[in-house]
Amino acid sequence: MKKLLIVLSLLLSSAAALAGDLPYDEKADARAALSLTLEAAQQSRQPVLLILGANWCPDCRALDAALNSGKSAELLAREFKVVKVDVGNFDHNLDIDAEYGHPIAKGIPAAVVLSSDNQVVYATRAGELADARRMSETGIYEFFERISRSGRPDQ
16 A cells, blocks of 8 residues: 555656646736737847647647757747747637637647737748657757748748
8 A cells, every 4th residue: 555655646746747847838828928028029129939839739849848958949049039828729828829810720839920019920820830749959940040030931
């Protein structure tokens, strides 16, 4: 019985640790977070990178991991104010998705680059990041590097 309690305790603590590493805050006030990020962008004159995704999505977690390490993390810190918005099972914060032209329509994760005055500069409309697990870290870096340079990844 004691061993069972120890195993259960270890499993629960492992699950809690994993939950802490999830990229999207499912309980966050996404509208407030977006507003605060836009305010910071206006002061710094940097664009906003809005990432829409969900914790259940392996591609969303892969993208988040790639964006939080190495050259990609440096690029994002230097070029953008970043805000992540949870879309749940395509049933959460859909007003934000709609406001920016439904970038999640072809899959998540999705990205929108906003000027500091909240105008869409670029949005993934064709599911460009929906296969992030299969993109290399270099491929993800190059995608966001092109966006930061020109506002469009295809130029």
